Amino acid sequence: MATTIKINGVDRSVDVDDDTPLLWVLRDVLEMSGTKFGCGQALCGACTVHVDGVATRSCVTTIDSLGSSEVTTIEAIGQTPAGAKIQKAWLDLEVVQCGYCQSGQIMSASALIAENPNPTDQDIDDAMSGNICRCGTYIRIREAIKLAAKSLNQGG
Amino acid sequence: MILDRLNTLSGADTRVERGISRRHFLQTGAAAGGGLLLGLHLPFATPEARAAGGNFAPNAFIGIDTNGQVILTMPYVEMGQGTYTSVPMLIAEELEVDLSQVQLEHAPPDESRYGNPALGGLQATGGSTTIRAAWEPMRQAGAAARTMLIAAAAKRWSVDPLSCRAEKGEVVDAATDRRAKYGDLAAEAALMSVPANVTLKRREDFKLIGTPAKRLDTPAKVNGTAVFGIDVRLPDLKIATLAQSPVFGGKLKNVDDTAAKAVKGVRQIVKLDDAVAVVADHMGAAKKGLAALVIEWDEGANAKLSTADVLHQLEEATLSEGPVAKNIGDVTKAMESAATKVEATYHVPFLAHATLEPMNCTVHVTGDGCDVWVGSQILARAQTVAAQVAGLPVEKVRVHNHLIGGGFGRRLEVDGVARAVQIAKQVEGPVKVVWTREEDIQHDMYRPFFFDRMSAGLDKDGMPVAWNHRFAGSSILKRWAPPLFANGLDPETVDGAVEPPYTLPNMRVEYLNVEPPGIPTAFWRSVGPSHNIFVVETFMDELAHAAKKDPVEYRLALLDAQPRAKAVVALAAEKAGWGSQLAQGMGRGVSVQTVFGSYMAQVAEVEVAKDGSIKVHRVVCAVDCGIAINPDTIQAQVQSAVMFGITAALYGEITVKDGRVEQSNFDTYQLLRMNEAPTVDVHIVQSGESPGGMGEPGTSAIVPAIGNAIFAATGKRLRKMPVDTSLLKAG
Numbered sequence: 001m002a003t004t005i006k007i008n009g010v011d012r013s014v015d016v017d018d019d020t021p022l023l024w025v026l027r028d029v030l031e032m033s034g035t036k037f038g039c040g041q042a043l044c045g046a047c048t049v050h051v052d053g054v055a056t057r058s059c060v061t062t063i064d065s066l067g068s069s070e071v072t073t074i075e076a077i078g079q080t081p082a083g084a085k086i087q088k089a090w091l092d093l094e095v096v097q098c099g100y101c102q103s104g105q106i107m108s109a110s111a112l113i114a115e116n117p118n119p120t121d122q123d124i125d126d127a128m129s130g131n132i133c134r135c136g137t138y139i140r141i142r143e144a145i146k147l148a149a150k151s152l153n154q155g156g
Numbered sequence: 157m158i159l160d161r162l163n164t165l166s167g168a169d170t171r172v173e174r175g176i177s178r179r180h181f182l183q184t185g186a187a188a189g190g191g192l193l194l195g196l197h198l199p200f201a202t203p204e205a206r207a208a209g210g211n212f213a214p215n216a217f218i219g220i221d222t223n224g225q226v227i228l229t230m231p232y233v234e235m236g237q238g239t240y241t242s243v244p245m246l247i248a249e250e251l252e253v254d255l256s257q258v259q260l261e262h263a264p265p266d267e268s269r270y271g272n273p274a275l276g277g278l279q280a281t282g283g284s285t286t287i288r289a290a291w292e293p294m295r296q297a298g299a300a301a302r303t304m305l306i307a308a309a310a311k312r313w314s315v316d317p318l319s320c321r322a323e324k325g326e327v328v329d330a331a332t333d334r335r336a337k338y339g340d341l342a343a344e345a346a347l348m349s350v351p352a353n354v355t356l357k358r359r360e361d362f363k364l365i366g367t368p369a370k371r372l373d374t375p376a377k378v379n380g381t382a383v384f385g386i387d388v389r390l391p392d393l394k395i396a397t398l399a400q401s402p403v404f405g406g407k408l409k410n411v412d413d414t415a416a417k418a419v420k421g422v423r424q425i426v427k428l429d430d431a432v433a434v435v436a437d438h439m440g441a442a443k444k445g446l447a448a449l450v451i452e453w454d455e456g457a458n459a460k461l462s463t464a465d466v467l468h469q470l471e472e473a474t475l476s477e478g479p480v481a482k483n484i485g486d487v488t489k490a491m492e493s494a495a496t497k498v499e500a501t502y503h504v505p506f507l508a509h510a511t512l513e514p515m516n517c518t519v520h521v522t523g524d525g526c527d528v529w530v531g532s533q534i535l536a537r538a539q540t541v542a543a544q545v546a547g548l549p550v551e552k553v554r555v556h557n558h559l560i561g562g563g564f565g566r567r568l569e570v571d572g573v574a575r576a577v578q579i580a581k582q583v584e585g586p587v588k589v590v591w592t593r594e595e596d597i598q599h600d601m602y603r604p605f606f607f608d609r610m611s612a613g614l615d616k617d618g619m620p621v622a623w624n625h626r627f628a629g630s631s632i633l634k635r636w637a638p639p640l641f642a643n644g645l646d647p648e649t650v651d652g653a654v655e656p657p658y659t660l661p662n663m664r665v666e667y668l669n670v671e672p673p674g675i676p677t678a679f680w681r682s683v684g685p686s687h688n689i690f691v692v693e694t695f696m697d698e699l700a701h702a703a704k705k706d707p708v709e710y711r712l713a714l715l716d717a718q719p720r721a722k723a724v725v726a727l728a729a730e731k732a733g734w735g736s737q738l739a740q741g742m743g744r745g746v747s748v749q750t751v752f753g754s755y756m757a758q759v760a761e762v763e764v765a766k767d768g769s770i771k772v773h774r775v776v777c778a779v780d781c782g783i784a785i786n787p788d789t790i791q792a793q794v795q796s797a798v799m800f801g802i803t804a805a806l807y808g809e810i811t812v813k814d815g816r817v818e819q820s821n822f823d824t825y826q827l828l829r830m831n832e833a834p835t836v837d838v839h840i841v842q843s844g845e846s847p848g849g850m851g852e853p854g855t856s857a858i859v860p861a862i863g864n865a866i867f868a869a870t871g872k873r874l875r876k877m878p879v880d881t882s883l884l885k886a887g
Contacts, residue, residue, distance in 0.1 A: 017420050020440035028395055028438035033387035034380020036561075037439070038512050039593040043822040046512060074380035087378045094370065094788055097796055098236030099377030100384060100513045100561030125831035132822060134512045134562045135236050136799020138833035140792070 005066050007032070008076035018064035023047045025063055026073060034074035034103050038132070045131030048104040049073050055111035055127070074103040082114035082152060089148035097135035105131050105141055113149045191221040191342040192304065194350075196297040216263075216290075218247060218297050220305075224325055224339030226253055230290075231263040232281045233533055234373055235563035236796075237851045238789035239286045241371045245785055246290060249364045250298030250357060252322040253338070255372070262557045265539040279536035282568050282679060283648075284752040284849025287785060291847050299354035301345070308344035309336050359783070359844060368788030373559075385531035385558040386516040386590060393518070394423060394587045396579055397442040398433040400599050403455040403815035404674040408432055415448035425449070426582045433579045439590055446592075458674030458815040463605070466672040466812070467503060470607035473628040474501075478668035479644035482654040485662035490622035494613025498702050502610065502691045502875045506810040507603035507680055508825055513561020514596040517576035520586035525552045526577065527586070531560035533567040541570040545577040564800070565679035568636075569601050597825050598817040602810055603680030604630035604649075605672065608691045613662075618703020619713065623660045625653055625691070628668040630677040644669055648679075652688030652856060657721035657750045658696070658714040674815060681800055685751040685856035690877060693747040693860035697867065707746050707864065708734050720780045721750055723841060724757040727778035731839055732759035741765065742773070745864025747857050754781040754848030755841075758798075758857045761834075762865035768884035772802055772834040772862060777854065779838065782845035790850050791838045797854025798836050803828040804855070805862045809878050 002015045005022075007030065014029050021040075026032045026049070035058060038046030042057035049058045050072040077083030086109045089095075096102050105128070112119055112127040119127070124142055133141070195217050219227040228247055234240040244258035265279060302322045309327035310317040313334055320327050326335045359365075376382035401407060411432050413425040421441030426433040434445035491497065518529040519542070526546040532538045535557055543550045560567050576589040591599070606629035613622035633646035640646055645667055653665050671677075680686060700710035708729045715722035725748045729735075734744060741763050748757040761774040777794050784790055807826040811818045819825040863874050870884055 016438065016440065017444070020438070024438045024440035027387075028440070031389050032380075033383070033389065036384075036512075037386065037514065037590070039822050040443070041593070041821055041823070044512065078379055090378045091370075091374055094368075094374065094792065096236070096371065096374045096377045097238075097792065098512070098560060098562045099374070099382055100511075102377050103380050106378060128830040130829075132512065132827050132829060134510060134564075134800075134827060136796040136803075136828065136833070137792070138799065138828075138830045139795050139836060141830065142833075 003063050005063055005071060006068065007071045008073060009070070014063070016063070019062045022049065022058040022061045022063055022066065022071065026058060032073055032075055036100055036103055038101065038104070043132075044101070044104075045108060046101050046104040048107040048131065050077070050107060050111055053111065053114065055108045074107060077107060077110050080110065080114065082148070083110040085148040085152045086110045086113065086144070089144040089151065093140050093144045093147060095137050095140040095144050097137055101131060101133045105133065109141070109145050109148070113145065113152055117149055117153050119145060119149055191219060192301060192346045194218045194297055194301055196293050216294070218301055220301065220338055220342045220345070222339050222342055224257070224337050224342070226251065226258045227261060228258055229261045229263050231279050232286045233262065233557065233560060235281070235533065235560045235567070237793060238371055238786060240373050241369055242287060242786045242789055243290050243294060244372065245364045245369055246294035247298040249362055250295045251302050253325045255364060255369055257325055260372070263535075265535040265555050280534040280568055281563070282533055282565065283683065284851040284853070287847045288753050288849055295356050296354055299356055300351055303351045303354055304345040304348040305338055305341050307348040308341045312336070312341075312344065365783065365785050366787065369786050371789070382559055384513055384561045385518070385529060386513055386561065386588075388518045388529040388558065388588060390518070390520070390586045392585045394435050394437065394583060394585060395439045395442050396426070396433045396435040396583070396587050396589045397439060397446055397592055398431050398575070398579070398589065398595065399446060399449070399451060400431040400595060401453050401455070402598065403453065403458050404676065405458050406430060406456040406815070407454040408451070409454040410452040412450040415450075416445040419445045419448055424583065426579050428578050431575065433589065435579070435583055435587055443592065455815060461674045461815045462813050463506070463811045466605050466675070467607065469672060470503070470605065470628040470670055471501070473668045473670045474607055474609045474626050476668070478626060478628070478666035480664060481645050481650040481667050482663060482665040484660065484664075487622045487624050487662045487664040490662035491611070491613040491624070494621055495616045496614040496618070496702060497611065498614065498699055499611045500695060500698055500875055502608040502694065504606050504687045504690060504877045505808065506605050506675060506677075507804060507808045508597050508600040508810050508819070509562070509564045509566035509680060510597065510825060510827060511562030511564060511566050514593055515566075515572045515591040516589060517572050518586060518588040519576045519580035521546055521577065521580045525554070527554045527556065528573060528577070529556045529558065530573055531558040531567060532570070532573070533560065533563050534570065538570050538573045541574045542577050545574050546581060564681040565683070566600065569678050571601065593822070594820040597819055597821065600810075601676040601678035603686060604632070604677040606687045610691065610695045612695070612699055614699065614703060618699075618705060620658075620660055620699055621662060623663040625664070626666040626668070627653070627691070628670045629687075630671050631669045632677055632679055634669065636679075648684045650684060650688070652685030652749065652751050653692060655750065656692050657718040657748060657755075658711070659717050660714075675812060681797070682852040682855040685749060685852070686804070686859075689747065689749045689751065689856040690859045690863070693749070694863050694875070697745070697860070697864045698873065701867075706735075711746065711748055715748075718750065720755045721748055724748065724755045724778040724780050727839055727841065728757035728759045728776050731778065731837060732761070732776035734759060739763075741869060743865040743867065743869025745861045745866070745868055747861040747864065749853065749857050751856060752849035752853050754779060754850060754853050756853045756857050758861045760858060760861035760865045762862055762869060764866060764869045764884050766886040768881035770806055770862075770866065770879055770881060770884075771832070775834050775836045775858060775861070777836065777838050777857070778841065779853070780841035780843050781848040781850050782843050783847050784840050784843075785847055787840055790840060793850045794838045794854040795836045797852060798858045799828050799833060801855040801858035802832075802834070802862065805859045805878055807878055
């Protein structure tokens with residue numbers, strides 16, 4: 001039986017088991033490959049999306065748990081003020097190396113500054129420690145979050 | 157595109173190989189569709205590569221099309237190390253174009269053309285060789301293209317070429333202020349003779365080299381549009397995931413797939429000799445199907461293997477003498493006359509790569525061909541293995557390379573390609589084989605386990621007069637590039653051990669090649685030095701302690717013959733505030749190394765808590781890597797390599813019990829996280845020397861610096877990695 005989920009503002013109907021994790025529906029059924037697979041157990045954060053604005057690991061979020069929630073992915077996060085600022089800061093500070101984890105990093109960081117316009121180092125640790133970067137870009141991620149938050153506050 | 161033009165040029169190859177002196181480094185060819193095409197040969201940086209060199213076939217190409225677009229085709233891949241920006245910078249600098257005007261293309265698999273002598277003649281990216289190989293020839297090629305464009309303009313205008321100059325993608329005649337764009341001149345430039353000598357720009361005239369240029373590959377990586385191997389999309393694509401024999405070398409005995417076949421979306425179960433795969437509409441169904449399989453394995457000869465056996469095997473091996481990798485003076489005699497003798501043994505574990513993009517490969521086997529979509533550091537070998545497994549001639553296999561979500565050496569192996577082709581042979585249509593994280597960790601090919609036996613003799617002032625280093629473990633090159641393994645030795649395994657920067661009048665290094673059964677090994681970021689620098693720099697710290705001398709002063713006293721190494725130690729110590737007071741429970745440790753053509757020293761500040769847990773607070777790194785082409789990338793690579801090394805020092809360990817790898821996901825194979833990341837201060841020494849490699853040195857340097865800092869904080873010397881915090885508990 002088909003399930004309808006709302007992705008980036010659009011209702012999408014998918015015919016998969018109800019307990020299928022959202023990650024695979026995004027990547028393999030809807031062909032939205034910006035959301036990445038890293039661990040399958042909510043240990044690395046590569047698959048992070050927003051569910052009603054909250055950073056959520058899509059690899060352990062089954063589609064039957066979504067109901068009428070709004071899912072936002074990396075493909076659309078640039079349309080939010082926080083997401084656009086984060087993406088720009090990522091480029092301005094050259095955060096990215098291999099880039100594989102960065103969709104998830106950007107989703108976690110966008111949720112953080114949308115919620116908390118003045119994150120402290122501790123706030124950044126709390127929000128971002130679930131996102132592994134094997135290239136170790138953490139120093140620049142931290143700087144970029146601060147830059148994006150500052151820019152968001154200035155409305156610039 | 158430029159790849160279509162390679163065939164045109166290949167005629168020129170033959171001609172050049174026959175007749176033209178190899179002092180000519182460039183050749184030109186008539187480019188299809190008009191424009192200028194230059195082929196160049198990249199030599200390689202290591203001595204063994206130079207020894208193996210002499211082959212003049214071009215292995216990189218610069219094209220300028222009639223729109224003025226500069227297209228660079230080269231055999232290196234981007235894995236996050238920034239070479240898709242730093243190599244184009246070399247061309248753009250000499251060609252006088254904006255960096256944005258240079259477009260980069262992957263070279264197709266063709267070992268005869270693109271083989272890297274530094275890596276056994278294979279078409280590979282690794283060993284921090286890219287910039288070292290590209291530095292001279294890429295600038296020369298850019299300068300030659302510039303000279304030919306100027307010559308074409310001068311001919312058109314009937315003026316002296318010396319009155320013309322190149323700027324911003326145009327040739328300008330200074331006298332008349334006439335201008336012609338490169339695109340407009342490209343076809344005529346192709347008819348000019350290739351200059352025998354070119355004048356490279358003076359370093360003080362560099363506009364791009366030495367500036368923090370923006371990476372060219374990043375915008376697509378922040379909006380989800382970048383396509384890694386795992387992101388390949390094809391019509392009617394199926395997704396497969398697999399279980400391989402949990403014991404290396406085991407076989408599949410029996411599978412009950414009744415329940416798996418009943419899972420919605422599961423299409424097929426593929427049985428192989430030593431693995432089973434579930435093919436489905438999506439990974440969710442494939443994983444569910446895999447979990448529903450009831451599998452029996454025939455575990456084979458390695459069913460009882462454990463890491464303790466490996467340790468025992470290697471330790472035993474080092475009781476005998478081994479092939480001598482380095483011998484200076486007379487160690488035995490010097491040891492007899494030494495005032496003090498210091499001995500220690502060390503060992504380092506197997507390590508997984510844990511690239512964040514799990515192993516994956518997409519394959520479509522048809523009646524008469526095979527397509528492979530993958531992110532690979534070693535394209536031609538991927539093509540060869542696919543052909544072998546598919547039973548096809550190599551020319552029937554097309555490999556489509558993709559962005560790599562972390563390489564670190566893992567993508568220098570093609571086991572994943574072979575596996576995907578095995579599965580695809582049984583599947584109708586294209587299939588993407590995606591390993592679960594558990595399979596990725598448990599069927600990696602690991603950084604080898606090593607056991608080291610060190611001894612040194614000190615004179616009455618505590619300075620080393622004899623240095624003896626004997627170690628045992630796996631040789632990767634023996635399997636990966638057999639010609640480079642000779643007389644029981646290979647240059648990678650002993651790298652970092654045989655050429656320490658110190659003046660050691662009597663020195664011997666012996667390596668015993670022992671291959672523990674049932675555990676495959678492979679290159680891992682910083683390769684030989686990942687192990688050797690830990691041992692050498694920890695032991696050097698032990699000698700300083702035995703001599704009752706400061707670890708920095710002790711090293712400086714041994715570095716007079718290596719001024720660049722001495723300078724980085726002094727700089728790192730100064731910037732770290734070496735000798736200044738630290739809080740209770742804190743310690744500083746130092747390391748220095750000369751590997752991958754770069755000189756690097758690090759000082760780590762480490763806190764040891766009462767429960768023995770470790771926090772690395774700050775790392776100060778001084779590096780002399782010659783000319784710093786893109787300083788921003790160098791800083792990023794040091795930060796990255798340091799985090800990679802801290803993960804190894806604090807957590808990295810693959811253990812085997814009953815033939816099985818015990819770790820499986822990021823809960824049991826931990827990687828450093830944001831809340832554990834130290835600040836990393838990078839100080840780049842201004843240098844006019846040729847560039848050194850930067851992708852790897854930071855990883856090998858940090859591990860001993862951490863251990864030495866722990867010793868400074870606690871007085872406890874850790875001789876195996878990773879850090880065993882239970883040994884550091886207070887009281």
